[in-house]
Amino acid sequence: MSFDATLLANAAVSALRAYDPGHDLPTLRQRFGAALSELGSNENPLGPSPAAIAAAREAVGTMWRYPDPVGASLKRVLADRLGVETCQLVLGNGSHELLMLLAQCFADAAHSVVYSQFGFAVFPIATAAAGAQGIAVPALPSDHPEAPFGHDLDAMAAAIRTDTRLVYLANPNNPTGSSFGDAELEAFMACVPGHVIVVVDEAYHEYVDRPGLSTAMHLLDRYRNLVVTRTFSKAYALAGLRTGYLAADASIAAVLERLRESFNVNGIALAAAEAALGDEAHLGRVRDTNASDRAWLAGELVARGLRVFPSQTNFLLVDIGGDASALEARLFAAGVIVRPMGGYGLGQTVRISIGSRGELDRLLEHLK
Numbered sequence: 432m433s434f435d436a437t438l439l440a441n442a443a444v445s446a447l448r449a450y451d452p453g454h455d456l457p458t459l460r461q462r463f464g465a466a467l468s469e470l471g472s473n474e475n476p477l478g479p480s481p482a483a484i485a486a487a488r489e490a491v492g493t494m495w496r497y498p499d500p501v502g503a504s505l506k507r508v509l510a511d512r513l514g515v516e517t518c519q520l521v522l523g524n525g526s527h528e529l530l531m532l533l534a535q536c537f538a539d540a541a542h543s544v545v546y547s548q549f550g551f552a553v554f555p556i557a558t559a560a561a562g563a564q565g566i567a568v569p570a571l572p573s574d575h576p577e578a579p580f581g582h583d584l585d586a587m588a589a590a591i592r593t594d595t596r597l598v599y600l601a602n603p604n605n606p607t608g609s610s611f612g613d614a615e616l617e618a619f620m621a622c623v624p625g626h627v628i629v630v631v632d633e634a635y636h637e638y639v640d641r642p643g644l645s646t647a648m649h650l651l652d653r654y655r656n657l658v659v660t661r662t663f664s665k666a667y668a669l670a671g672l673r674t675g676y677l678a679a680d681a682s683i684a685a686v687l688e689r690l691r692e693s694f695n696v697n698g699i700a701l702a703a704a705e706a707a708l709g710d711e712a713h714l715g716r717v718r719d720t721n722a723s724d725r726a727w728l729a730g731e732l733v734a735r736g737l738r739v740f741p742s743q744t745n746f747l748l749v750d751i752g753g754d755a756s757a758l759e760a761r762l763f764a765a766g767v768i769v770r771p772m773g774g775y776g777l778g779q780t781v782r783i784s785i786g787s788r789g790e791l792d793r794l795l796e797h798l799k
Contacts, residue, residue: 443562454768463766468790471770473605473746475668476787477720479703480713483669486706490699498698505696505705509676512708513648518681521688522696526634526662526675529687531557533658533677534597536686537628538563542596547582549607549775551632554599563597566590570607573750579740580748580777581609588622598623601632602647603639606772606782608742612643620654628683630658635744637666637714638721644743648678655680663700665745666717667707672700721745724785731795732783745785748772755781765797 437445459467506517513520523529534557538544544563546554548570558565568590571581582600591598603610616631623629631647639645647659658679664670674696677684707713729739729747738750751758759771759781767790770782783794 441562443560446559447556454763456768459766459768466766466793468767468786468793470784470786470790470794471768471782472670473665473744473782473784474670474786475666475717475721475745476785476790477668477713477717479668480707480710482710482713483667483703483707487672487699487703490702494698496698498694498696498701500694502696502701505676505701508705508708509678513678515648515651515678516681519651519678519684521677521679521684521691522701523675523677523691524695525664525673526632526660526677527553528692528695529660529675529677530554530599530630530632531560532687532690533628533630534558534561534563536690538596540564541594543592543594544597544599545587545590545595546599547587547601547604549580549604549777550582550599551601551605551634552775554601557599558597564594566592566595571609577741578607578609578611580607582611584611584615584619588619591623591627595627598627598629599632600630601634602644603635603743605634605744606746606748606770606775606777608740608744608746608748610639610641610644610743612641613645613649614643616647617650620650620657623656625656628656628658629654630660632660634660634662634665636661637718638745639743640718640722641743651678651680655682658683663704663707666714666721667704668717669700669703669707672697672703674700674704721785724788724791728783728785728791732798735795735798747783747785748777748780749783750780753779755779762794762797765793767794767797769794 502522506520510517530553538561540562542563544558545566548567555565568587571583573579660677662675732739740748755771772780
């Protein structure tokens with residue numbers, strides 16, 4: 432009799448599909464070399480701070496040692512910067528791990544989890560992995576004047592049930608680029624029962640330049656059921672080291688620590704992340720370059736007859752007015768990698784990262 436382990440998986444895992452990272456980029460790098468335009472993964476083309484690179488190189492010399500299991504030094508720097516206590520912080524192998532961990536610790540088959548229709552893909556994955564019931568709330572309409580395809584916070588508040596344990600929000604949101612302001616979040620939090628944990632993923636926080644939008648961190652003291660997650664993968668350009676963190680009430684952090692994997696953030700990542708936080712000048716260049724190139728690319732795409740959705744991130748969601756898979760295939764053949772959004776139910780759109788000017792020039796050339 433043949434053996435098939437898929438028949439042995441538990442119910443929660445059986446309902447899952449493996450995360451799709453997109454194309455095989457290592458192979459494509461060998462195929463196209465420097466001519467490859469990697470515009471599908473929302474990476475920072477300026478790269479990390481020189482201080483972070485230097486710190487990582489120094490940490491390599493001690494990689495035979497286990498890293499600090501609690502990341503105490505990085506936590507102290509974060510706590511000072513964020514105005515929280517170190518006991519309120521949890522470090523993760525990217526914010527992805529932390530989003531999964533929250534569902535593992537606080538949701539199960541007896542509870543539901545609320546998230547937006549076009550929210551970050553990890554939200555439904557985390558929900559399903561915990562065996563919880565997912566409630567996907569329809570997003571705002573595509574013709575919404577401020578946040579097309581964005582979170583409908585009123586509808587999300589109304590969707591919360593007595594069995595709801597978690598609400599996932601992303602601000603700004605991936606893949607739509609949409610966002611909501613501080614006042615909107617505060618009004619939402621005022622409607623949420625105290626036993627429901629609200630998670631605000633701020634992976635793209637450093638790119639925000641929208642008036643009236645700062646950070647959910649300001650509400651942590653008022654709402655003990657609030658969690659804020661962030662990553663070093665985007666603006667800090669440490670995607671290859673997989674480092675993230677969350678800030679929350681100390682009691683939430685304590686529960687997460689029970690299940691957090693031992694040494695989940697490696698020593699090189701801890702050193703690089705701490706150094707990156709200290710280089711404000713580099714982060715400022717990243718912000719300015721992204722804002723400038725985002726506006727420039729949006730203008731170029733609109734001039735070519737495409738609809739570009741508002742974005743507070745380092746990518747643009749673009750409606751091409753038809754099936755995006757054919758366009759994506761043509762760009763792929765030319766070594767220009769963008770991310771089709773059919774998996775989100777947005778089959779007419781592609782997500783385009785704000786890459787280097789050379790990469791964006793090649794994109795525009797092949798869009799002719």
